[in-house]
Structures are given as structure tokens and as C-alpha cells.
Amino acid sequence: MTGTRTQVVVVGGGQAGLAAGYHLRRLGVDFVILDAQSTPGGAWQHGWDTLHLFSPAPYSSLPGRPMPHQPGQVYPDAAHVVAYLSDYEKRYELPVQRPVLVQGIHRDGPLLQVRTDSGTWSAHAVISATGTWWRPFVPAVPGRRLFEGRHLHTVTYRAPADFAGQRVIVVGGGNSGAQIAADLTGHADVTWATARPPRFLADDIDGRALFDTATARRRALDNGQADTAGVAALGDIVAVPPVRAARDAGLLNAVPMFTRLTAPGPQWPDGSITRTDAVIWCTGFRPALAHLAPLHLRDRHGRIATTGTRALDEPRLHLLGYGDWTGPASATLIGVGRPAREAAREIKAILGPGHRPQG
Structure with a gap:
């Protein structure tokens, strides 16, 4: 043509x-x-x-x-x-x-x-x-190229069985990070690292409420009213059933983001290093x-x-x-x-x- x-x-x-x-x-x-x-x-x-x-x-x-x-x-x-x-x-x-x-x-x-x-x-x-x-996004974390384990992004993650018995770090405090961390629970030794404490939305809030909130914010801005912050004011993570189950079982606990990557794995704010098989970047697009x-x-x-x-x-x-x-x-x-x-x-x-x- x-x-x-x-x-x-x-x-x-x-x-x-x-x-x-x-x-x-x-x-x-x-x-x-x-x-x-x-x-x-x-x-x-x-x-x-x-x-x-x-x-x-x-x-x-x-x-x-x-x-x-x-x-x-x-x-x-x-x-x-x-x-x-x-x-x-x-x-x-x-x-x-x-x-x-x-x-x-x-x-x-x-x-x-x-x-x-x-x-x-x-x-x-x-x-x-x-x-x-x-167009997946991965932040420029110091030492990223030194890490000898696997780097993955949300787009390349498929199933928890691929990580059975491994130590995995999931990075990202949004829906993908929470869902993948919950998915890995029981299959891998998983650590969930986030830049700030994760904010779960109320359990009765789903995508319909988020759409209504986003629409109301846009309407208010178009009418010259104060910015209500929309969805961002409610939280970041929708508590879908698997996420809710892992959270309520005490298996979905985020830790502060590591400071850098080394050859064996991430180095944490206290200077300790965790030997890691894979880092999954749920850091957006x-x-x-x-x-x-x-x-x-x-x-x-x-x-x-x-x-x-x-x-x-x-x-x-x-x-x-x-x-x-x-x-x-x-x-x-x-x-x-x-x-x-x-x-x-x-x-x-x-x-x-x-x-x-x-x-």
C-alpha cells in the first residue's frame, strides 16, 4: 500500500x-x-x-x-x-x-x-x-549495571513459578508493584521496595470510583475551582482480592527503597546488602x-x-x-x-x- x-x-x-x-x-x-x-x-x-x-x-x-x-x-x-x-x-x-x-x-x-x-x-x-x-521506564538507580542478577520490568513478568525458591526484589509502590509482590508471595522470598510508604485505597473503591473521581476533578478544574487532587488524594493501590489477601495476612509489607545496586544485590540505607536473584521494576511507563x-x-x-x-x-x-x-x-x-x-x-x-x- x-x-x-x-x-x-x-x-x-x-x-x-x-x-x-x-x-x-x-x-x-x-x-x-x-x-x-x-x-x-x-x-x-x-x-x-x-x-x-x-x-x-x-x-x-x-x-x-x-x-x-x-x-x-x-x-x-x-x-x-x-x-x-x-x-x-x-x-x-x-x-x-x-x-x-x-x-x-x-x-x-x-x-x-x-x-x-x-x-x-x-x-x-x-x-x-x-x-x-x-515504553517501560526504569529509574537511573546507582549501580544498576553492576547487578549480576536478572532485571525485569512489569512488561516482562509472567508468572511466580518462574521465580520459585529465588530471592526477588519488587520495586514500585503502585498497582503493578503491589499485585506482582502479592503474586510472588508463597513462591519466592520477596521484598517489596517503595520510594514512600504505599497508600492503599479503601477496600470498597475500585476503578469505577476512580473514574468518577478523575472526571469530577477535571470538571472542577475546567470551571476554575480548586484542585481536589482527584485520584491522588485517595491513594495509589486498589485493593483487588489477591492484594487484599496478602496484605491482611501480613505478607505485603513494603520497605524503604534501597540506595544503590551492587553486584550481588541491593544495598539498603543501613549499609547492608541482600544477595538477590532478580529485581522486578514496577516503575511505570x-x-x-x-x-x-x-x-x-x-x-x-x-x-x-x-x-x-x-x-x-x-x-x-x-x-x-x-x-x-x-x-x-x-x-x-x-x-x-x-x-x-x-x-x-x-x-x-x-x-x-x-x-x-x-x-
Whole structure:
């Protein structure tokens, strides 16, 4: 496919890209979704074996199609989410092409040129929906390269059986750190290290409450009201059943972060060193935006300035699903629908009535 033209190119076929496709289809816009993955499901098909949502199925749905209940599960597992996304794509006949790797987006007069490993697309607008999973972040801890054990990140952790009988350090005070530390309990000698004491949300708070809180904060800020801090004021860790069980059994106790890594393992603030087989970094992600580099939109902090989902310095580009800076809770299944709808409407307004691609 060389020199193909359409109205809109959506980069990424995960949950954000599918939500964008749903709204573009409803508005009668011509578009294509380019997905680098060979199968449907986005990042959910790459999570660890026991990964679950922290919201019940009815509160984990993309626009137009409620997620069905998973028998025997209050919080659906990753495989259920993959099946749901695959069904969603088929149900709405979304034009996903895969595997197609987008290598760069360039300005080409009135159009944006989307260069891929299988040809070039030209479009009047682009929605970037590549997420963050593909760009794991590991902090620059002193001595990291000296450590002789294994380094892993959330993206490469799969199952506790891989660490049976080993000594493992799990780093990170968020949901992934708590869930993986709990997952390893009973299989490995696990130490959970966090930069600050972990903050568990109340046991009755799940993803639905977090979405409502994030939305209320954004509404308040838009109305010029005081910042309530939103989700950050509630805590950092959702007490899903495995985490709650490990915590209540006294098996999920965080220790302050080590000061450096040595060849055998981490060195702690008191100077002691723990011989360790593996360190699992549950330290988050950064937006996967390398394909946007030719547009030169990032500031010195690496961020792209936006109003809503639209890039301020390139109004033909929308960013979707990267977190609160592209819409309240937009990195979640339930949260991405609203900013996806707004992005589609803005693009439709720019295209105008009766606008059709040429060529």
C-alpha cells in the first residue's frame, strides 16, 4: 500500500484506537486503524498471567458495547479483556490493518504523511493512540549495571513459578508493584521496595470510583475551582482480592527503597546488602511517541502541549489514551470513550460536511 489516502489515520489498535474508531465510524468519517500487533487485544495480550482489571465488567466497557460478565470473576482477567476487544473490533467492522508499524508522521502541505513499514498513508488528521506499554521506564538507580542478577520490568513478568525458591526484589509502590509482590508471595522470598510508604485505597473503591473521581476533578478544574487532587488524594493501590489477601495476612509489607545496586544485590540505607536473584521494576511507563518525532512537537520536558486531545502546535494531530493529560482517566477502558468522542467530533468539524478523500 503506497500512497494510500484517507481522511483519518488512527495509530494503534488497542482500546484507545478502537474507541476512536467507533466514534469516527458513527460520524461517517473515512479512516483506517494501523496496529503494530499481529493479533487484536492491544497491550492486554502481553500482561502477566494473573493480571486482572480492578473494575467489574460493567464499568470496564468501551463506548457502545458493554463488556460481558466473566463467569466466576468479579474483576475480569486479561484474557477476557482481549476477547472483548477482539469481539468489539469485529462487531463494529473497524478497519484495522495489522501488523503495520508506523515509523514516522510528517507534514506534507495540507496533509499529514504517515510512513509505515508497508507503505505510506496521507491523511487530513491523525489520532495517535499507541499508549505507554511499549515504553517501560526504569529509574537511573546507582549501580544498576553492576547487578549480576536478572532485571525485569512489569512488561516482562509472567508468572511466580518462574521465580520459585529465588530471592526477588519488587520495586514500585503502585498497582503493578503491589499485585506482582502479592503474586510472588508463597513462591519466592520477596521484598517489596517503595520510594514512600504505599497508600492503599479503601477496600470498597475500585476503578469505577476512580473514574468518577478523575472526571469530577477535571470538571472542577475546567470551571476554575480548586484542585481536589482527584485520584491522588485517595491513594495509589486498589485493593483487588489477591492484594487484599496478602496484605491482611501480613505478607505485603513494603520497605524503604534501597540506595544503590551492587553486584550481588541491593544495598539498603543501613549499609547492608541482600544477595538477590532478580529485581522486578514496577516503575511505570512513558508515552510511546517516537513516531511523532518528525513533527518536533515536544517541549524540553518531553511533553506535547495539548488542549483536550488536540496538539496545540499541530491541530491535525490528536493524542488519545495516554493519561489525564489527554482526558480524565483516558488510559482506562471506561475513561477513553469520552475523549475519543471529543477527538472524533473535532476532526469531523475540521473536515466539514461532504469532505471525502481524494485519490
